[in-house]
Amino acid sequence: MDIHEYQAKDLLRRFGVQVPRGGIAYSPEQAVYRASELSGDKWVVKAQIHSGARGKAGGVRICASEEEISDAAQWMLGRKLVTHQTGPRGKLVSRLYIEEATDIAQEIYLGFVMDRKEERVVVVASAEGGMEIEEISAREPDSIVRSVVDPAVGMQAFQAREIAFQLGLDPSLIAQAVKTITGCYRAMSELDANMVEINPMVVTRSGEIVALDAKLSFDDNALFRHPEISELRDKSQEDSRETFAEDRGLSYIGLDGRIGCIVNGAGLAMATLDMIKTAGGEPANFLDVGGGASPERVLMSFKAVLNDRNVEAILVNIFAGINRCDWIAEGVIRAVKELQLDMPLVVRLSGTNVEEGMRILAESGLNITTAETLADAAEKVVAAWKAADKQQAEAV
Known part of the structure; x- marks a missing residue:
């Protein structure tokens, strides 16, 4: 689960990050x-969306007057910002x-990610901040600093000092770093x-280290331990499609193809x-219906796909092990009838009660194509x- 920049900053502030x-x-x-509450003579108006590269899409503006702030806000609010991370659909700006x-005197990149190969948290930092880590790696590979944290002891002060010195920070800033x-x-x-990412972490001209931007991403499976984090979720x-499925206990990832998939097992x-x-097609989604799928759960899977x-x-x-083919x-x-499905449907069943399941499909009288193997089904x-696509094109 991702959260907005201002929410991430509020959380980091509680842990001593300026x-x-x-x-x-x-x-x-x-x-x-x-x-006006902040006072000063310059302000930054930032669109709050779950995406990086907002500035390139016009989602970050420096303003020097109330008129400029109002104009920037008027332009951003209600607009869908499109970045290379959002894809062509973009993200709606509502706050x-x-x-x-x-x-700013200096910009630094600082990131904490899970390295699943090492089974450790890895700190990735660079003295070349203000751009994405992929760009930094391509343009300044020697600037990348990596440090693996031992989970038994956590991040130690000496380890943090080593990172700070490798970033070339002035000795007077090491304690803050x-x-x-x-x-x-x-x-x-x-x-x-x-993941925790600060990009950029800046050194100000007055000699302070400040998190100018922040991004936090959370493990969905651990949210039950953090109800205060769950409340920060912005479904907009x-x-x-994924939100609909997740709220109904289905594992779903939307793709860009035209063929919907309902499968059990990742x-x-x-x-x-x-x-x-x-076979020459493009899948529209990944969907794992899960074990013990009831007819109701199958119906819900069809609804998720058809969203x-x-x-x-x-x-x-x-492939029915825990599941049953007749269910x-x-x-x-039930899905074909209730949803009035009018598109090609291919069903391949194997495993527990497969004969009964195939009999039910055959006797339904519905336009359902069955297959023996996965290759055949595809x-x-x-x-x-x-x-069907060709027929529709000819009709037009």
């Missing part, structure tokens, strides 16, 4: 008022963060975060996506999709 003063605004009038301007680095690690550890920033689901591509308006054919691929068949029939659904 951040600029700021306030949230939902209208141009509020934005102007927030700036702004008004922040005091910072006099240590406080920032250890604070970020504590936030990641205590809040069950997957998430893929509506491994089988991945294999199904591969077979569809091998994507690009879907033009559906493949159901079930799946009943769910498929070829049939791609062929049916192409035929």
Whole structure:
């Protein structure tokens, strides 16, 4: 789960990380008022979306007057910002963060990520901040500093000092840097975060280390331990297809293809996506219906798949161990009838009660194509999709 910049900064502040003063605004009038509360002669208006590269899309503006703040807020609010991270759909701006301007002397990149190979938290830092870590790695690979944290003892002060010295910080700033680095690690550890990123962490001309931007991402499986973090979730920033499925206990990831997939088991689901591509099609989603799928759960899976308006054919691929093929068949029939499905549907069943499941499908009288193997199912659904697409094009 991702959160907004202002929420991340509020959390990091609790762990001793220094951040600029700021306030949230939902209208141009509020934005102007927030700036007056902060005083000063320059402010930064930041669109709050779950994406980086906001500045390149016009989502970060430095303003020197109330008029400029109002104009910037008017332009951003209600607009969908499109960055290379959001994709063409973009992200809707519904709130702004008004922040005091910072006099920057130096920009630094600081990130904490889970290295699944090492099974450790890894600190990645660079004296070349202000750009994405991929760009830094490509342009200044020698500037990258890496440090692995031993989970038995956590981030130690000496380790943080080593990172600070490798970043070339002035000796007078080392104590502040240590406080920032250890604070970020504590936030990641205590809040069950997957990632903490400060980009840029800046040194001001007055000699302070400040987190100018912040991004935190959390482990969904640990949110039950942190209800205060769960409350920070902004569903308007998430893929509506994925949100619908997640709220109903389904594992779903939206893709860009035209063939919807309903499968049980992550491994089988991945294999199904591969077979569809091998057959010449493009999958529209990854969906794991899970074990013990009832007819109601199958129906809900169909609804999740059909929330994507690009879907033009559906493949159901079930290997029943915990599941039962007759339950799946009943769910498929119910979905076709209740949702008035009018697109190609291919069903491949294998495992427990497969004979009964196939009998139920055969006797339903519905336009359902069955398949014996995964390869057969993938070829049939791609062929049916192409035929329907061609027929629709000719009709137009």
